[in-house]
Amino acid sequence: MKWSKPAVLLVGALVIAGALAGLTGVRTATSQAVTLKAVAVADKPELNPDWATWVKIPSVDVQLTNQAVTYPKGGGTVPAVSLKAVHHENTLYIRASWKDQTENVPSIDMAAFTDAVALEFPGKSAVSVPSFCMGQPGSGVNIWQWKADAQAGAGSAALAKLYPNGYADSSGFPEELTKAALYQPAFGLGNPVARTDAAVQTLVAQAFGTLSAAAAQDATGAGMWRNGEWSVVFTRPFSAADGDQAEFAAGKNTNLAVAVWDGANGDRAGQKNVSQFVTLQLSGELVKAKSEDWGALWFGAILGGVLVVLGLAALGWAGVAGTAKERA
Amino acid sequence: MPAVHNWQLGREMTYRYDPAYPKLQFAAVFNINRCIACQTCTMACKSTWTLSEGQDLMWWNNVETKPFGGYPRNWDVKALKLLEQSNPGKQTWSGKPGGPKDAPYGKFDGKTLFEAADGDQQVVSGYIPTDEEWTAPNIYEDTATAYPKQGVSLPEHSAWFFYLQRLCNHCAYPACVAACPRNAVYKRPEDGIVLVDQERCRGYRKCVEACPYKKSMYRPTTRTSEKCIGCYPRVEGSDPATEGLPTETRCMSVCPGKIRLQGLVQIGDKGVWKEDPKNPLYHMVHIEQVALPLYPQFGTQPNIYYIPPRWVPRPYLRQMFGPGVDAAIERYTNPSREMLGILQLFRASQQIVFSYELVKGPKVEEVVVDGKTREIFNDTVIGFDSKGKEIVRISVLEPFVERPGYLNSI
């Protein structure tokens, strides 16, 4: 069989890419087939992406795509999110991390947008599995959204920092007045986006455009950006105060979808990176958090190494063949 | 996408929603020729609605010096550029001004900002101004296009500037309403006032991006967008100061230049104004066609109408107000008796004038304007409120009152 030079180059490159993927431990899978296992842990987890036990918890990668179903379409700059989950004393903890070269925590810049991530679950009262596209009437979804700007508490403080000599007439009024609905309507009306004391909003939706604040704002979270990567931890007790929210139980499966917003890309609203529903499995019994599966890693490394050698050999052969052909 | 009739463009256009019209529509006429740029309107709005923290860069009402000024900076040049880029060289009008009220200025053959959008990420072609663009709201104040050694003269000044008074147009086809993915921006059926629901807004700034007039603004402290509320408690008469009567907004009623007249007009089929010749706004917009919409080609069917400044080069004005400019200036310069009467109603009352009546008076003067002799009659104009009760009576000539002599106490 005669191989053309481009074909050999392509095969070589694919073999190397595959090997490198094996070495770096990326498990590519279609979103639907992914199962995120939440194991029960003995120690109370910290609301901190750096909590020591997280390194011992296996992760799954969920592919993200640009949101292309409804206006405003967008996204496409974040290809995947890595998830880990544990539970402890009837409380669920989920850690999401994704690559993002720019940390976008806009303070008050009107044309800048924040990095953010959200988890979506079927609502407890959903009569059937809702659409992962914001649910449908009768089968709503529960969304926990973490935003970098909300965590930074951006608002009055950021304003004062950016414009130290700025002056607003109302500043002379008593606090209870300036914080009232009259002067800060969004805040006064309880709109969760106006809160400066919570990084996570607890939301419910029953179709596109119906997203609204859940009666109980009981999901919390904390995030951190380091070396081109965001890591965010969410937590909420298994049971929520209101019926529209998700309900969890040890030994039970439910669904989970993820959305990531890249502020640098102008992402907000439907302009985001989205996954489909994956399975979230809450283990029934308490298991000791397993250390990484070293056997599998060694196997991956050896196989990857062999494939890199094969790939390089193929590329080299193509190069030699090419040169020989040119000489001939 | 649904088709709607845009009477200002004399044609159908695409819009995100099916046609739906309010019973009455908030509208106003601004006589640019009389504005003294005192900014009383600007400060009236600021001190009523946007005095709080986070609203620092917000001026729901602003007065800018054209052609160089703009708040936010170059807002109109940027919107015009978006249109030009999507439809190079074809942003033109056909037909003639002076047409029926569903196509009074002829037909716009170019693209609107709705038609220029991709429909995926934007349903209205637009952009979000930066912080810098929102600062210095009165930059280039009183800056003319040139400073010639000799004076300038009508009909077109060779060196010129003029003041443009701007607030939300409470558009018939609001770009802000179309752009909000979660219906947090809405148009009230009772008066057409366009509001951002502060409970539902999630600060996506799609309305800020979409509004070509840049009259939806972001408030970073509450992370929501806010905009001119048309002083709705005054317009609907629920503000205690109105004593239950529909009253003009803050920015309108304070105007010392008497350039503003605001009211509510009746809306009929296809969003075209219902025949109402005794409504002063209807008379100026549809009968005399002396007041024109601002950048009708954007496609939002805005509801603040302007009597164009008569000294400004016409090509600039035609770009800004459409092809009706020449006729409007002619009718303003040589006003009919009705028109001269209506001009007296500007700022004669804080209550909204729903209809007027002209009582003819004697001829009092002859003046020569642009070489033409004109007769002035001292007619009296009477303004009525929503219930037909007289609220104002004023004559063309200001009554001359001689104060009786008295001893000065000093």
Ligand code: SF4
């Ligand atoms: S108050 Fe009247 S005259 Fe003064 S700037 Fe405003 S519109 Fe012009």
Ligand code: SF4
């Ligand atoms: S002027 Fe702008 S903000 Fe006002 S209604 Fe029109 S599109 Fe909306």
Ligand code: SF4
């Ligand atoms: S109508 Fe009221 S809210 Fe709107 S610009 Fe005028 S004063 Fe401000």
